[in-house]
Structures are given as structure tokens and as C-alpha cells.
Amino acid sequence: MTFPDAAMIRRRRRRERAVLITVLALVLVFGFLQGWFFHYESELPLFGNVLLIALVNINLILLLLLLYLVLRQLAKLVFERKRGVLGHKLRTRLTLAFVALSLIPTIPLFGVAVQFMSFSLDYWFSAQVEQSLAQSVELGRGYLRQVQEDLRAEAMAAAAEIFPNGAVADVRPLEGTLAPVFWNRHRVAGVLAADADGTVLWSAWKDPEWARFDGTVARTIRERVTQRQDLSEASPVALGEHGDALLVLQPLGGENHGPQAVFSLGVLRPLPSDLTARLNTVVQGYQNYRQLKLFKAPLKITYLIAFSIVTLLVAFAAIWFGFYLARHITGPIQSLLTATDRVAHGDLDVSLHLDREDEMGLLMASFNHMVRDLRSGREKLTEAYRALQESHEELEARRRYMEIVLANIGAGVVGVDADGIVRAMNKAAEQMSGVRSDEITGRHYRDFLQPEHLDVVKSFVRLYQISRQNYLEKHVQVMVGNRSLALLVKVSVLTDENGRPAGAVVVLDDLSELQRAQRMAAWREVARRIAHEIKNPLTPIKLCAQRLRRRYAAGSGADATDPVLDECTETIIQQVDHMKRLVNEFSQFARMPEAHPQPCDLGALAQDAVSLYRHTYGNIRFRLTKSPDFPVLHLDPDQFRQVLNNLLENAVQAMDGRDGDVEIRLDYDPILRIARLECADTGPGLDPEAKVRVFEPYFSTKEKGTGLGLAIVAKIVADHNGFVRVRDNEPRGTVFIIELPVVQVEGAEPSA
């Protein structure tokens, strides 16, 4: 594989293989050298021993090295197994199989060989063999004894022949005595005489050239005499290239020398060279046999050691070969497994090193081809994904932009698909509807719309069915919670490329404030005109009615007052006063002065107002609660005094003379920085329509109400950038809520 260290591993394995083969070869070479040395070069004393030790040690070291290499492979296999390297199981099995295949025949063979060798040694050293060899040697000895006896006889005969008259032995025999016939008759090669000290007195040889052996013969005789050995015993004499000879000395008495002076006559007969050689061979064989027998047990041990070494060599070589074969087979599989694992983990830069031509090489080539195709496919996919991602990012940016636009526009936008499922809703729509987008997105509008709102939707559906217009627009007045909203609803029907409806986009414009402002302006204009047109005739009408009353009362006397006239004029005067008050209020509403805000303690204003009403209406319980952090507000105090009066007046009138509670609550929301004034009563409350119109001028639920009190409140609050709304009180009654923005004014003293 083309991993970073793959080439290094290959080089290391090749080097290891070379080392191992070299070691094996060296073991064989040195083993052979050792054997050769033992057989042929064993006569070199010092150098031989050193060389022998060196060879044995080298072989031992090489065997140990081989053992180390094999153990190293074994250790590697164990470590691979522990580390869970891919392919280690197959490699272990293959290695075990190869080792078993090698050892199963080797071990029995070793046992059989050792046993066979032991049996063979026992058989070789059997008693029959030794006895045969001993008999052979004994045969040789018998022959020598026979020669010895013969030589003794020949010595006696020769002595009689050489010294026929009992001549002394130190006298050299006469020339004619040792004629050729003498040598042939006695079959000896030499004859000599020695005295009792072993000194050779004279010698004669059949071949005069043999006289050079005089010294050898003399030394032999002297040794025998010195060691006081029996001189009649045959002595072997080495005659160099002529082989061995036997020397027999026949003691002779000398008449002239007395009984002590004994001479010896020696005869020497060479042994036949071929016979000597055969005897030597037999003796050598016998000696070798006995020596071998002596060393039978060490021999067995030696052979056992030799067999063990060879068996170990074979076993180590087999184990290593098993490792090699297993690696050769599992190596590519391991590479494939590792590469597959890397591909599975997404690494497609894998490429297997192809160094084989067999089916495994074909498989690896196919794998490389497959990985290349995968890599190419992935690159294309990556490219497509990148393009898609860019497109998605662009779309996302657009969507985000649209969301921002939708979130920041004042109009509420709701998207509905063709099945009526709500798909989108912006923040303005959430605020208008009072529901959160994530609560209704994905739901059908029927599931959450109230019946009143559902009617609006149905009306649009009907309108679309009638008109088939893709854009519909309609003003609707709906209640959302406690609020009355005037909405301009615009519906755009969406169609797909085939013209089929794909849903609708509903745009909601909240016109409530606008309508309220327009209505307020209209009413102020009306009030101004009414005040202008009606106020002028009222004074003359009242004066005329008073004049008529006075005239008719003066003319007819006190008792004759016409009750009808009286009642009518009184009614006229009362109605004119009422109309005058009404016109004044209209006038006041129409000419409401501009607000002059200044730091103001609304709590003090409320306290004053509540105190005033508490004294006036004893049957009503007035309460004022104020949060401790309620701030000083920037208000027009005169206008807010009127606001408080109008709210309390409205509450008192709502009680309609009954007992009840009226509470003014002043709160501050520090997060929203809003000051809140609530006026709650326990009156009968307002119906929903009244709640919608309660702040409109001239809308009143009371018979004699002008309908301007709350309109003035709304006007003043609006002039102070605040909001006023109404809701039901719990458990009964109405709550008017005024929310005012808190503006920090430094160094300002509040005024009550």
C-alpha cells in the first residue's frame, strides 16, 4: 500500500528475509566445515582446537540468531493479535497450519531416528561382533606365537649350525657358515649375538644392506635386557619400508665364560608385508570397535545432540517459512482489509502497491480501480454539493432577507398553502392576532381560528369563488381578545405555473389607530360646528322662554299661573341649559388645548382625585395603590387631573348609585419602561361593542352622558404618546388601562 511507511516495511522485510537465508546458509556451510574438519583436519593440534571451538560457537550463535528471528516473528504475531491488527487471525491460523505441517512429520521422524540410532548402536556393539573381532585378533596373535615358536627352533638350529663346537658367541661365525643356503634353510633375514647386558656382539644379514637396522635391533635388545624381560619372548622390530619383523633371542651357555656369562643368539624374521597389513587392519578394527563401545553412551548423546540441532534447524526453518508463507498470503489480504477500512472511513486516497501477478494482484488492481472510480465520483459529488451549498446559501440569504423584511414591516403577513395549512407568519401578524407563529405554523386555519374570524375567512373564500380574482381586499372589524381591531385584509391568491391555486398570502393592515384618529378629527370638527351653530341660538331661546314665563306670570297674577306654561317654559329652560352644557362640552372637546408636559407626580394627582370622590360618594370604596418604584412622569398636570376626574366619574356613573369598589393602581414596568395607571370598577361592565367604541366621542352607555369623557381621556393620553385600552375586571366591572412611556428628566421637580 502506499502508506508512508509501506516502502520502509517492505525494505525491512526483504532485509530480514535476506538475513535469515544467509544465516541458514551459513549454518549449513559451517556445519559442513565442522564435519569436514573432524574427518580430515583433525591432526592440527592448537589451530585445530581453536578452529573447532570457533566453528561450534559460530554454529551455536547462528542457531541462536535463527531462534531469535523466529521468536521475533512470533512476538510480532502476538503483538498484532493484542493490537487487533486486521488479518491477524488468518495469519495466526495459516502460521499454525504451516508449522503443524512441518512439525508433525519432523518430530516423529526425530524420535524414530533417535530410537533407530540407539538400536543400531546397541546392535553394532553386540557380543557376537566383539567376539568375532576378538577371535580375529587372537588368530593374529596365534600366528605370531607360531612364528615365535618357529623362530625359537630356528634359533636353536642356527646356534648349533653356527657354533658347531660350542664356540663362544662373541666370535663372529666363519664366512662359509652363513652361506645363502643358511638363510634359506632357516628362513631368517638376520642373525646376531648379544651378551648378557644386551650388547650386540656381532650381527649378520641375509641382505647386507639391512645392516642399517643394527641400531634398531640393538636398542630393542637393550630395552628388553634393561627391563629384565624374558629374552625368549619374540620382540617386534620395525624395519621401516620393509615392514615389521620378529626377533627371538635364544640364550646360550658358554663353557669358557662360566654359567653366569650367558650369550644370546638372535634370529630375525621379517613378517610378510601383506599379512602384517591385514593384521594391523584387524587390530585397528578391533581397537576402534572397543573404543567405540567405550564411547557408546557419549556417542548416543552426541548423535542425539546432532539430531536435535538438525531438528531444531528444520523446525526453525519450517516455522519461519510458515511465517513467510502466511505473510505472503495474508499480506495482500491485510492490505486489502486495511485499505477497505480506510475507504469505509472516507479515505479514498488509498492505493495498493501491486507487486504480484497472480489472482491476488488482479484483485488488488480491481480494488485500486474501484477506489479511483469512487474518488472520481466523490469529487463530482463534492463539486455538485458545493454548487448546491452555494445556491442554498444564496436562497438562505434571500429567505433571511425576506424574513427580516417581513419581521420589520408593520403589516401582518400570513402564508397559507392550498390545503389551508399555515406556512408562515410574521411578527406583526403575531402581535395583531395574539398568537405565536410556532403555535399555528403547520396547522390548518380552522383548527385555531375563532368562529368570528372564521366567518371573515369564509367571506373571503366566497368572494374568491364569486369573483375568481387573485387579489381580494376588504375592511373588517374584529375582536382579538379584548381588543377591537379595524383591519384592512388583503388576500393574494397564489397560483403555480399551471394556474392551480397554491395557497394565499394574507396581508393585515391594522387601521384601528388611523380610524380612531380620523374619527376623532371628524368629531372634533362636528363638535366645533355644533358648538358654533347651536350655541348662538340657545341664549335667545332661553331668554325668550324666561321672558314668556315672566310675562305670563306678571299678567295673570300669582295664583293664576298657567301650570302648562310654567311646565313648558321650565322644560324649555332646562333643555336649553342642558344643550348649553352639551355645547360647552363639545366646544371644550373641539378646542382642547395643547399639552404642556412637565415633571409630574401622578400619584399625588390620583390621591387628590380619589380624596375628592371619597368625600362625595360615601357608598363607594375608593382605593389607591402605588408601587414604590413608580417614577415621576413628564405630563401636563391639568390635563391628567381631568383624565383622573373623567375616569373616576365614569366609574362612579357605572356604579349607578350602588355600593362598590373603585381602585386606582399605579405600576411601573422597569423592563419596558412603562408607567401603568389602571382604574377598575365593579360596575356592570361593557359589552364587546361598547369596548370597541367606548373611546369614540358621543358614545355613551348612559342616557345623559355626552360620550366625551373617555374620548377626552383618549385624546390626552394620545397627546402624551400613551395608550389607553379597556378590559373586563375580575370578577366584574371594567378596567381602563393607561400606559405612558417613562422619560427621564434630570433635575426636574414633580408638580402635583
Place this chain on the structure above:
Amino acid sequence: MTASEPAPARNKADIADFKVFADPPSLKISFRIDNCFNEEMEQAIQSGVATTFRIRIVVEKDGLPWIRERLVDASLERTIRYDTLHEQYLVSRLDDPKAFLTTKRFDEAKDWMSEVRDLPVIALWRLAPEQTYLVQVKAELSKAQVPSFLRYVFFFVSLWDFETPWVTATYTP
């Protein structure tokens, strides 16, 4: 003369009756090697294995070990061989005037191998008066002439090696 080594174990070869004496003109020694033949060795000799003893003789001036002045450092060899055909033992003693000895009796041959009698080691004139000299001897099996293929055996198995400890005697002229 004093022998400085303790008595060896019975089954180990040892030097016995070590004597150092002046016999003008030489200083001579006599001793005997005990237990130098064991049964295996005798069997091997009778099987024709030629066996050589080496006897080392060292004469030093008395002094500190390692720095003693060494006057003599010699060795002599004695070899015994059995002639199977003629049934006689041949003993060669290069230190002896009677260099080659032959006998049919094994005990005699062993005596020839193990006994050293009146062996001159140094001329007396080389010894300074009043100076103490150390005479040390030891004996060991030098070699056994086994057949060549059996040497391989002896590399792994030691049958009958022997080596006596050094035996020291002092001599003061």
C-alpha cells in the same frame, strides 16, 4: 620441604610423596601421581587409545605472588599405548634415559606413567644461598589419541580428563 596443598579427595588425581632434594649438581624432585587412572581411562587405554600425561614443573623465588622470579617453567610428557597384537604396553618417557619402556603388565606401565623419580629440575649453582625457592608441580591429561571422529564426542562429553592441583614445596639451599 612442606606440601602447601591439603590432601585431595580420593577420587581426584593428586600429587603424592613430593620431595625436593639436592643431588649435586642438580636439584631433583620425586613424586607420584595418585588416582590418575580411573576405570574408563584404563578401558580406553586397553582399547588402544594412546594417552599422554603432561607434568608441569615451575621453580620460582619465594616472594609475592605474580611477581615472583620464575627460574624454571618446564613440562614433560609421558605417553602410554597398548599394543593389542603383542599384548604389551608401550610407555614413552622423554624425561627418562630409558625413554621407551615395554611391559605386559598394566600395573607396571601405570607406575611408569605416574612416578617421577630423581628428576633434575635446575642446576644447584643457579640457586642462591639462604634464598627460599618454591618448587611447584602439577599433572594433567594432555591428550587422548582417540580416533578423529571420536573427537567430536569429546567436545561435548568429558569422560576422563584429570588435572591435579598445584603442589608446592619449598627449598632453601
